[in-house]
Amino acid sequence: MSEYRPRDLDRKWQQRWASSRAFEVDVDPSRPKFYCLEMFAYPSGHAHVGHVRNYIIGDVIARTKRMRGYNVLHPFGWDAFGLPAENAAIKGGLHPEVSTRGNIAHMKGQLQRLGISYAWERELATCDAEYYKWNQWLFVRMFEKGLAYRRRSSVNWCPSCQTVLANEQVVDGGCWRCGIPVERRDLEQWFFRITAYADELLDGTDALSRWPDKVLTMQRNWIGRSEGARVTYPLEHPPGSGVGDSASAIEVFTTRIDTIYGATFVLLAPEHPLVAGLAEQSKDPASFRRQVQAFRAQDRAARMSGEIEKQGFDTGFRAINPFTNQPVPIWVANFVLGEYGTGAVMGVPAHDQRDFEFARKFNLPIRVVITPDGRPLDADGLAEAAEAYGTLVDSGEYSGLRSAEAQPRMVAAARARGLGEATVQYRLKDWGISRQRYWGTPIPMIYCDTDGIVPVPDGQLPVVLPTVAQFTGRGDSPLAQVPEFVDVNCPTCGGPARRETDTMDTFVDSSWYFYRFADPRNDRQAFDPAVVRYWLPVDFYSGGVEHAILHLIYSRFFARVFRDLGMVDHSEPFTQLLTQGMVLKDGAVMSKSRGNVVDPDTMIQKYGADALRLYVMFVAPPEKEVEWTDAGLEGSFRFLARVWRLVDHWVDAIGGEGVARGDVYLTVNAAERTLRRKTHETIRRVTSDIEERQQLNTAVSAMMELVNELYAFSDRAVTGAPGRRAGEDVAHAGGMERRETICVVREAVEALVRMLAPFAPHTAEEMWERLGRSTGLGAAAWPACDADVARAEEIVVPVQVNGKVRSRLTVPADVSEQELERLALADSAVRTYTTGKAVKKVVVAKGRLVSLVVQ
RNA sequence: GCGGAAGUGGCGGAAUUGGCAGACGCGCUAGCCUCAGGAGCUAGUGGCCGCAAGGCCAUCGGGGUUCGAGUCCCCGCUUCCGCACCA
Numbered sequence: 001m002s003e004y005r006p007r008d009l010d011r012k013w014q015q016r017w018a019s020s021r022a023f024e025v026d027v028d029p030s031r032p033k034f035y036c037l038e039m040f041a042y043p044s045g046h047a048h049v050g051h052v053r054n055y056i057i058g059d060v061i062a063r064t065k066r067m068r069g070y071n072v073l074h075p076f077g078w079d080a081f082g083l084p085a086e087n088a089a090i091k092g093g094l095h096p097e098v099s100t101r102g103n104i105a106h107m108k109g110q111l112q113r114l115g116i117s118y119a120w121e122r123e124l125a126t127c128d129a130e131y132y133k134w135n136q137w138l139f140v141r142m143f144e145k146g147l148a149y150r151r152r153s154s155v156n157w158c159p160s161c162q163t164v165l166a167n168e169q170v171v172d173g174g175c176w177r178c179g180i181p182v183e184r185r186d187l188e189q190w191f192f193r194i195t196a197y198a199d200e201l202l203d204g205t206d207a208l209s210r211w212p213d214k215v216l217t218m219q220r221n222w223i224g225r226s227e228g229a230r231v232t233y234p235l236e237h238p239p240g241s242g243v244g245d246s247a248s249a250i251e252v253f254t255t256r257i258d259t260i261y262g263a264t265f266v267l268l269a270p271e272h273p274l275v276a277g278l279a280e281q282s283k284d285p286a287s288f289r290r291q292v293q294a295f296r297a298q299d300r301a302a303r304m305s306g307e308i309e310k311q312g313f314d315t316g317f318r319a320i321n322p323f324t325n326q327p328v329p330i331w332v333a334n335f336v337l338g339e340y341g342t343g344a345v346m347g348v349p350a351h352d353q354r355d356f357e358f359a360r361k362f363n364l365p366i367r368v369v370i371t372p373d374g375r376p377l378d379a380d381g382l383a384e385a386a387e388a389y390g391t392l393v394d395s396g397e398y399s400g401l402r403s404a405e406a407q408p409r410m411v412a413a414a415r416a417r418g419l420g421e422a423t424v425q426y427r428l429k430d431w432g433i434s435r436q437r438y439w440g441t442p443i444p445m446i447y448c449d450t451d452g453i454v455p456v457p458d459g460q461l462p463v464v465l466p467t468v469a470q471f472t473g474r475g476d477s478p479l480a481q482v483p484e485f486v487d488v489n490c491p492t493c494g495g496p497a498r499r500e501t502d503t504m505d506t507f508v509d510s511s512w513y514f515y516r517f518a519d520p521r522n523d524r525q526a527f528d529p530a531v532v533r534y535w536l537p538v539d540f541y542s543g544g545v546e547h548a549i550l551h552l553i554y555s556r557f558f559a560r561v562f563r564d565l566g567m568v569d570h571s572e573p574f575t576q577l578l579t580q581g582m583v584l585k586d587g588a589v590m591s592k593s594r595g596n597v598v599d600p601d602t603m604i605q606k607y608g609a610d611a612l613r614l615y616v617m618f619v620a621p622p623e624k625e626v627e628w629t630d631a632g633l634e635g636s637f638r639f640l641a642r643v644w645r646l647v648d649h650w651v652d653a654i655g656g657e658g659v660a661r662g663d664v665y666l667t668v669n670a671a672e673r674t675l676r677r678k679t680h681e682t683i684r685r686v687t688s689d690i691e692e693r694q695q696l697n698t699a700v701s702a703m704m705e706l707v708n709e710l711y712a713f714s715d716r717a718v719t720g721a722p723g724r725r726a727g728e729d730v731a732h733a734g735g736m737e738r739r740e741t742i743c744v745v746r747e748a749v750e751a752l753v754r755m756l757a758p759f760a761p762h763t764a765e766e767m768w769e770r771l772g773r774s775t776g777l778g779a780a781a782w783p784a785c786d787a788d789v790a791r792a793e794e795i796v797v798p799v800q801v802n803g804k805v806r807s808r809l810t811v812p813a814d815v816s817e818q819e820l821e822r823l824a825l826a827d828s829a830v831r832t833y834t835t836g837k838a839v840k841k842v843v844v845a846k847g848r849l850v851s852l853v854v855q
Numbered sequence: 856g857c858g859g860a861a862g863u864g865g866c867g868g869a870a871u872u873g874g875c876a877g878a879c880g881c882g883c884u885a886g887c888c889u890c891a892g893g894a895g896c897u898a899g900u901g902g903c904c905g906c907a908a909g910g911c912c913a914u915c916g917g918g919g920u921u922c923g924a925g926u927c928c929c930c931g932c933u934u935c936c937g938c939a940c941c942a
Contacts, residue, residue, distance in 0.1 A: 172939095214859060218937060221858075226941075254942060267942090310940080340941045347942095353856095354940055427941055548937085618880070619867060625935085631881055632867070638894095639880085645895085688871080698869065701879035708879090711896085798875045803923055805875055843922050849874045851922045 004644040006608020006637075009762040014115055016765075022778070023117045025073055027534045034070035035535050036062040037514055039543030039551070040077045043103035043125075044084065047110050048597040049616065049628060050583035050590045054542055056613050057580055057622045057696065059116045061540050063758035064690050066117070067782040073535050075517040076111065076118040078104050080127040081506045083161055083177060086439040090471040096439040097467075100127060110600060115609045115761050122520045126509035127439075131516065133462035134526035135508055136444040138558075140455040141565055143445075147193045150453065154271070154339070155432055157185040163436045164189060166505060167429055168222075168550045176550075184296075190443060190502070191430040194557045198223055198426045200571070201556055210576035212623070215548040222549050224427025228255035229411045230342060231420040233266055233319035236327045250274060250319050250330070253341030253425055256351065257410045258403040260323045261395040262369035263346035264359070266330045267312065270295040271338030278315050278330070288315070295334040310335050310358050321346075322419045323396065323410070333358065341425050349385065350377070356385035369395050370403065431554065433505040438468055438478035440503030448490035448497035457491050463499070477501040510551055511558040514538055514573060529567045538574045542622070545579040552577070578694060581625040583616075590628075598628050610760035611637035617759055618700040639704060640763050643756065646710055647749060647767045654746035655772040664743045672744040675713045679748040680790035682706040683783050686755045700759060706752055710745070751783040799824045800851040801833040809850075817844045824850040 017023065038058040041051065055076075062074040078100075085096035085103075093099065104125060111118065124131050142148035156165040158175040164187065169176045194201075202223045205216045234249045250266055268275055270292045279288040291313050298308065312333035321328050328347075335354060336345055349359030349366040359366050366379040372390035389403035398406045414420030434443065442463040444456035456463055466485045468478055479485055479501040490497035512526070518535040519527040543551075552574070559573040582589055585596040603612045615636035620626040668676065682702050689699035750771070757764035757777045768777050775781075792813050797820060799807045807829035811820065821844050824830055834854050841853040 214937080217859060221938060224938095224941065228942080252942080256942080308940085335940050337941065345942045352942065354942075425941080545936085615880095621868085624868090627867075629867080629881075635880055642895090685871095693871070695869095695871090697867095698871095698879080701869075704879055796875085800874085800923070808875075841922055843874095845874055845923090849923085851874080853922050 002644075002648055004641040004763075006610055006640070006763065007605070009766045010113065010115065010604070010609050013762045013765050014112060017115075017117070018112075018120075021121070023072075023074060023119045024121050025071055025119060027531055028071045029534065031069065031071040033073065033535055034062075034065040034540070035073045035514075035518075035538045036065065036540045037073075037075070037517070037538045037542075039541070039547065040079050040510070040513060041107060042079045042082060042084075043100055043107055045103045045106065046597075047107050047600065048583075048590045049600050049603070049612070050598075052110070052114060052600050052612075053583055053616050053622075053626075054544070054580045055111060055114065055116050056616050057578065058540070058542050059114075059613075060617060060690065060696055060758040061542075061694075062117055063761060064782070066779060067754065067757065067777065068691075069779055069782075073517070074118055075122040075520070076116070076120070077123055077513060077517065078125040078127075079506065079510050079513075080104065080125040081132075081440045081503075081509055083163070083437065083439070086437055086471065087161075089439075095467075095469075097127070100125075113604055113609060114600060114613065117761070122517055124513065124516060124520050126441075126506070126513065127465075129462045129464055130521075130523065131513075132441040132465075132509065134512075134516070135441040135504060136456070136461050136463055137458060137526060138512070138561070139444055139504070139508075140458065140461075142192065142561060143455055145564075147196065147561060148190060149193065150188060150190050152186060152188045153191075153432075154184050154186050155189055156182040157187075158182055161437075164432060164434055166432050166507070168431075168553070169505075169507075187434075189432045189434040190445075190500075191432050192557070194431045194554075195426060195428055197557055197560050198225065198428050199424075200560060201428075201553065204556065204572060208572060208577070211574075212545075212577065212579055215545065215552065215577060215579060218548045219553055222428060222553065226255050226425050226427075228253055228423065228425060229257045229407075229414065229420050230423050231257065231260065231322060231346070231414055232418075233322060233328075233346070234419075235330075236318040236320055250344050251342045252344045252346045253423065254346055256348065256403075257414070257420075258389075258392060258395075258398075258406045259348040259351045259369055260321065260346065260410065261392075261398075262348045262350045262367040263321050263324075263328060264349060264365045264367055265328050265347040265355075266319050267333040267336045267345050267347050267355075267358075268315075268330065269336040269338035269343040270332055270334065272332075272336075272343040274344075275332060278317055282316055288313075292332060295332070298334060308334065310354070310361060312358060312362065314362075322414060322417065329364070331362075339429070340427070350379060350382065351385055351387055353385040353387060356382070367394065369393060431505075431557075433508055434502040435505055436477045437503055438465075438471065440506055441465075441509065442479065442485075443500040443502055443504055445500040446488055446490060446497045447500065448493060448495060450495055451490055451492040451497075454490060454492050454497070460491070465503075477503070479503070507550060507554050511554040512562070514541075514555070515562065515568070526567070532568055536568060537570050537572060540576050540578070541574040542578040542580055544582070548579065578622055580622050581620070583626055583628050585628045587627065603633060607633060607637040608640075608762070610763045611640055614640065614700060614759050617696040619697065621695055621697055639707070640760055642711075643707055643752065644763065644767065646707065646714070647753070647770065649714065650745055650749055651770055653742050654749060655770070664740055668740045668744060671713060672740055675709060675744050675748055676789050677792060678706055678709045679744075679751050680786050683751055683755065683785040684787075684790050687782070687785065690758070696759075699755075703752060703755055706748065710748055710752070713745070753777075754781055754783050757781070795847060797824075797847070798849050799827060799830050800849065801830060801854060802852070806830055806833055813847065815847070817846050820844050820846070820850055824852065 036058055038054050062072050066072045080100050085100050088099055089096050126132060139148055156170050158165050158180055160178045160180040161175055165175060165182060170182050174181050202220060202225055205219055208216060230251050230253055232249045232251050275292055279285050282288045312331045315330045315332060317330045318327040319330050347355040347358060349355040349364065350368045351370055368377045368379045369392060370386060370390045371377055371393055372386055372388040377386055392398050392401050392406050398410060411420060411422045442465055444461060444463045446454045446456060448454055466482050468482060486499050486501060488497050488499050515527045515532055519531045522528055555573055560571055562568045563571055585598055588594055588596060590597045600612060611633060615633045618636060619632055685702040686699045689695045753764050753767045754777060765777055794810055795813045797809045797811055798805045799809060807827045809823050809827060811823060821842055837854040839852055839854050843851040
């Protein structure tokens with residue numbers, strides 16, 4: 001009798017996998033490939049069980065696919081650039097390079113102690129020059145294609161992180177990382193033209209059938225495509241001098257041109273370019289500017305608190321509604337967004353709730369021009385705006401048309417007069433990637449007074465991040481303080497020039513790392529297209545839902561950039577996406593500051609890696625949030641020990657390479673037949689739970705059922721009695737079993753050990769070895785389900801009378817509907833409910849149920 | 856406010872196509888084994904009534920469709936998530 005000692009097994013098998021390079025793979029066109037990937041990790045120092053859950057999910061998939069005969073690529077790496085390491089350095093700690101390398105070493109050890117089957121020879125870190133060189137190379141390609149460009153614009157600035165943030169990185173008005181409210185700053189920045197792919201990124205979501213709807217919805221909303229029109233409102237009296245001349249009209253964006261006859265004012269965002277000019281020409285420029293300034297200052301605070309009160313003021317100027325030809329007042333309003341559309345809107349109070357509130361507050365006229373249900377609306381009696389589509393009224397020649405008919409005609413009319421055109425507007429904006437920080441990829445650009453902006457020639461890449469000794473945390477780029485870095489000769493004219501000193505957003509690093517994994521040591525290219533063609537796209541990708549927009553939309557963008565560079569031949573990089581739920585402790589997300597982290601190493605020390613792996617898979621479906629409990633982990637440990645004892649009990653009888661002769665199954669008894677059925681049914685369930693349904697929790701419970709069945713069977717086999725007998729110790733089976741019993745049990749135990757391998761690989765490998773199998777649990781080791789065996793020959797069919805189950809019939813599985821009906825009506829328990837009553841209806845669901853209606 | 860997902864025993868969860876609600880595990884109870892048990896084995900464990908056989912009720916609440924609803928439809932409540940003046 002041997003004891004289950006997981007810690008010894010962990011060590012033994014982890015060493016063996018490493019020395020045999022068990023998980024390293026190469027391109028092999030003769031085998032189907034499977035690329036299994038978990039989002040790589042930011043090396044924060046310590047992984048807690050919440051992080052680790054994701055890697056276990058991926059590992060179960062990877063190990064299963066490997067056993068199913070796939071050539072499985074399962075790599076891991078480090079999203080190693082980023083602010084926390086640099087911030088720690090500012091606080092007087094270690095250089096980011098040193099702390100990052102140390103954190104990587106520790107976290108890698110944690111993953112290895114979990115027995116995650118990574119191809120570690122492909123490990124990469126984005127802070128390696130061999131990696132970020134290709135960030136720079138790609139940046140230059142994008143610059144050449146006009147996909148990377150520089151412009152001055154108002155950007156999000158995090159005062160705490162001392163850097164610019166992309167729109168995607170602003171959450172609830174605050175920095176995604178530290179939560180501090182962001183400010184607006186005008187800065188020269190590099191942008192990636194992701195909007196060039198807006199339509200494609202949106203349409204592409206339809207094809208992502210194996211992504212969660214939630215993520216697709218979030219991406220669609222983020223892209224925010226809306227179709228409408230730009231319409232020009234000429235100024236009533238174009239100012240005769242100065243700024244006004246070139247800006248003698250206001251262009252608005254609207255999705256509801258059908259309501260334009262109801263436009264009774266025009267609203268400008270405080271940031272609108274025309275505002276300064278109007279202020280200049282106004283009666284009281286100082287007061288005008290003061291009010292604009294108040295709105296702009298307000299914006300920041302308002303973002304945090306949510307709703308702000310609508311405010312505005314009349315500029316005193318008027319514009320001409322191009323459809324009514326009537327002048328309407330121009331107001332500046334705090335709720336009009338400068339960044340969206342044209343920064344100006346037409347105010348249609350009768351049919352837009354915001355305009356309605358604004359008009360009521362400032363006593364602006366309300367004109368009804370749409371009747372939703374044909375019944376006239378009274379402008380004075382409106383309680384809220386009538387936003388629904390309907391039939392146009394009081395709209396000149398368009399009166400009487402439906403909204404949908406009117407819109408294209410009105411756009412065409414505006415266009416004919418040069419006062420408008422149909423446009424599509426996106427919420428998505430170009431991705432600002434400049435960061436005024438040190439610990440990132442240097443942007444490979446040079447500024448020359450003669451030649452302007454010049455990319456670093458490919459031959460001079462990588463632009464290596466210089467070692468900086470002092471981190472001050474001041475608001476300019478640390479690289480600007482390194483003269484040896486900044487001062488450079490212009491690649492074109494050779495004269496003195498300056499390097500760009502900003503670094504790239506780290507989301508650039510993570511937008512293509514999954515390609516590099518296919519060919520991680522290539523020093524001539526970012527990757528060999530032929531190798532990528534074999535491995536990509538990623539078949540299974542899992543990670544946190546917090547990347548639903550950020551990383552996943554950027555990666556989809558990069559895939560298209562590589563495609564248009566001719567380097568990949570797909571558009572979507574991730575075929576299937578799983579967003580795993582978080583692990584909570586005491587009802588809250590684990591975090592160092594809360595002090596509620598569960599350390600995987602502590603758990604491994606106590607129960608072994610396999611118990612931890614199994615518990616995390618068993619506790620809930622992968623995408624659900626779970627609450628950590630130590631008791632649950634103990635339960636999984638008990639299960640593994642139970643399996644261990646089972647194997648221990650049978651090992652002498654079933655061990656060795658003996659192969660069952662096919663005909664032995666012809667003489668099995670009833671108990672043996674039941675066990676065989678359970679075995680094959682379990683294979684079917686576990687296989688589909690892992691591969692198709694990704695319900696890893698029910699895969700585990702199916703195996704638990706098989707173990708329970710094996711225990712019950714062992715009891716019978718031991719005692720020779722048909723039923724279970726309390727007190728019998730299954731550990732003393734002796735060697736007296738029938739040949740049939742041995743074959744059936746061997747079949748069951750072997751299948752069990754194999755199916756357990758993805759979840760509890762160390763325990764399974766050890767048991768497999770103890771069973772005397774010379775080949776390990778490698779390729780093609782997955783058990784096969786015999787559908788004929790899995791199918792029950794007898795089934796129990798419930799009989800309902802008026803919707804209540806009154807009897808159960810045990811019948812052959814292939815019983816006909818007629819026979820089932822006959823048996824049901826003849827059943828004595830059923831008859832007590834049917835005698836003296838009329839059977840009005842009989843419904844037979846073949847093989848499932850009989851339902852009688854009596855009266 | 857808009858959009859999405861969800862609501863099932865004491866707890867985590869299962870029910871795959873509209874067909875026996877509560878698989879599996881945790882916890883709890885009892886028996887066995889044991890020097891001992893925080894080990895193991897066996898049995899029980901949604902509620903109510905009943906000695907029992909059995910019956911009734913039960914999947915957030917209320918309606919509906921159906922022979923049959925946790926599952927489909929309508930109304931409402933609650934929770935979580937995302938978006939949040941996007942014109």
